[in-house]
Amino acid sequence: xxxxxxxxxxxxxxxxxxxxxxxxxxxxxxxxxxxxxxxxxxxxxxxxxxxxxxxxxxxxxxxxxxxxxxxxxxxxxxxxxxxxxxxxxxxxxxxxxxxxxxxxxxxxxxxxxxxxxxxxxxxxxxxxxxxxxxxxxxxxxxxxxxxxxxxxxxxxxxxxxxxxxxxxxxxxxxxxxxxxxxxxxxxxxxxxxxxxxxxxxxxxxxxxxxxxxxxxxxxxxxxxxxxxxxxxxxxxxxxxxxxxxxxxxxxxxxxxxxxx
Amino acid sequence: xxxxxxxxxxxxxxxxxxxxxxxxxxxxxxxxxxxxxxxxxxxxxxxxxxxxxxxxxxxxxxxxxxxxxxxxxxxxxxxxxxxxxxxxxxxxxxxxxxxxxxxxxxxxxxxxxxxxxxxxxxxxxxxxxxxxxxxxxxxxxxxxxxxxxxxxxxxxxxxxxxxxxxxxxxxxxxxxxxxxxxxxxxxxxxxxxxxxxxxxxxxxxxxxxxxxxxxxxxxxx
Numbered sequence: 432x433x434x435x436x437x438x439x440x441x442x443x444x445x446x447x448x449x450x451x452x453x454x455x456x457x458x459x460x461x462x463x464x465x466x467x468x469x470x471x472x473x474x475x476x477x478x479x480x481x482x483x484x485x486x487x488x489x490x491x492x493x494x495x496x497x498x499x500x501x502x503x504x505x506x507x508x509x510x511x512x513x514x515x516x517x518x519x520x521x522x523x524x525x526x527x528x529x530x531x532x533x534x535x536x537x538x539x540x541x542x543x544x545x546x547x548x549x550x551x552x553x554x555x556x557x558x559x560x561x562x563x564x565x566x567x568x569x570x571x572x573x574x575x576x577x578x579x580x581x582x583x584x585x586x587x588x589x590x591x592x593x594x595x596x597x598x599x600x601x602x603x604x605x606x607x608x609x610x611x612x613x614x615x616x617x618x619x620x621x622x623x624x625x626x627x628x629x630x631x632x633x634x635x636x637x638x639x640x641x642x643x644x645x646x647x648x649x650x651x652x653x654x655x656x657x658x659x660x661x662x663x664x665x666x667x668x669x670x671x672x673x674x675x676x677x678x679x680x681x682x683x684x685x686x687x688x689x690x691x
Numbered sequence: 692x693x694x695x696x697x698x699x700x701x702x703x704x705x706x707x708x709x710x711x712x713x714x715x716x717x718x719x720x721x722x723x724x725x726x727x728x729x730x731x732x733x734x735x736x737x738x739x740x741x742x743x744x745x746x747x748x749x750x751x752x753x754x755x756x757x758x759x760x761x762x763x764x765x766x767x768x769x770x771x772x773x774x775x776x777x778x779x780x781x782x783x784x785x786x787x788x789x790x791x792x793x794x795x796x797x798x799x800x801x802x803x804x805x806x807x808x809x810x811x812x813x814x815x816x817x818x819x820x821x822x823x824x825x826x827x828x829x830x831x832x833x834x835x836x837x838x839x840x841x842x843x844x845x846x847x848x849x850x851x852x853x854x855x856x857x858x859x860x861x862x863x864x865x866x867x868x869x870x871x872x873x874x875x876x877x878x879x880x881x882x883x884x885x886x887x888x889x890x891x892x893x894x895x896x897x898x899x900x901x902x903x904x905x906x907x908x909x910x911x912x
Binding site: 608 | 753756757758759763767772773775776777858859860861862863873875876877878879
């Protein structure tokens with residue numbers, strides 16, 4: 432009798448384990464959105480407003496556009512991808528992983544950011560950084576990794592154009608994506624960094640330092656494209672349309688994006 | 692506090708144990724009680740995940756799991772989604788990464804069962820199964836429990852492999868340690884701090900319990 436009861440116990444535990452298993456159904460419905468890190472605050476706000484207005488929820492995963500592209504190619508269950516550039520979307524479209532070639536949803540800008548107490552004054556622009564570099568005042572300078580983060584590429588282009596890319600090399604710390612670069616730049620462990628304007632404008636970054644826009648002629652434009660992926664579900668499709676409507680665009684604009 | 696992430700972490704820990712503990716007890720017992728050719732090689736293979744950077748393990752698993760590999764493609768055809776970036780894939784990765792944490796303490800525990808006790812049991816006419824269940828397993832149980840606790844705690848702390856193989860899919864593969872990383876990048880120091888403290892408490896308690904168990908064994912010896 433005891434043995435029978437014990438058997439039931441074991442089966443009960445096993446059944447609960449299986450039942451509690453994260454259901455892959457949710458992810459398979461394609462309600463997860465992959466988004467470039469510069470959208471960390473802006474898109475979160477858009478998704479909250481979307482949830483309030485439609486009662487539908489999307490889950491967002493942030494990362495560098497390059498990392499996310501790699502994950503999509505490896506079969507990650509995303510329904511939609513918001514890249515910080517166009518090339519990664521094109522890559523996925525050419526690989527046949529997208530519904531179409533997507534739409535341009537924003538044009539990004541970069542800023543020179545310096546944390547409170549830094550010897551760097553962003554108002555002096557990259558010239559100020561060059562002067563500080565010449566006097567040996569630069570300890571660490573943060574940008575996103577240009578290998579797979581479009582904002583890192585833009586930062587590299589601007590630094591190259593100013594002619595300080597090579598001299599700055601020993602001081603550069605690379606964030607895995609632009610949010611991490613921003614985190615490095617704001618904690619006071621670096622004299623500053625080049626980060627996304629959309630992050631500098633986020634409420635969580637206020638009072639952490641000062642920033643100034645890098646002129647957009649100093650780097651190739653950050654033409655941010657989004658696209659529906661093959662497994663996009665109805666909620667993500669709705670979110671995709673929502674992002675192209677006025678209420679969502681207003682939020683993006685508030686976060687410093689130029690709208691196409 | 693990211694509750695779904697805590698749930699994912701705890702479930703990952705439990706599932707890793709469910710998969711690994713029976714196999715670990717078997718392997719630990721074999722390694723402790725038998726001599727065979729290539730034992731040194733098997734022991735090194737068991738220890739490898741301790742030395743490998745998580746990125747190496749992550750790389751190989753991702754390549755194996757991906758839709759572009761035969762195994763990944765076959766899994767996708769049968770189940771409908773890839774192993775990479777899914778909870779089952781995460782459990783598999785975690786089980787592989789935790790092999791040494793299970794096998795080694797269990798092997799030590801069985802090794803510490805004195806040979807004469809084992810021989811006496813055999814002389815009394817106990818079958819190998821009875822010997823294992825009535826004599827060896829009860830003597831080795833603190834070691835087995837230690838292995839289980841360490842593995843569970845280690846799974847909760849796993850970061851590199853989980854990030855590479857799992858991505859950070861909410862409710863699926865976003866574990867507590869990944870959620871801390873994500874919250875940091877969202878400048879949510881408070882959220883990250885609460886979760887970091889949670890993991891710290893779990894790690895300290897796990898080590899405390901294993902210390903107690905080790906002392907108990909020491910006293911008995």
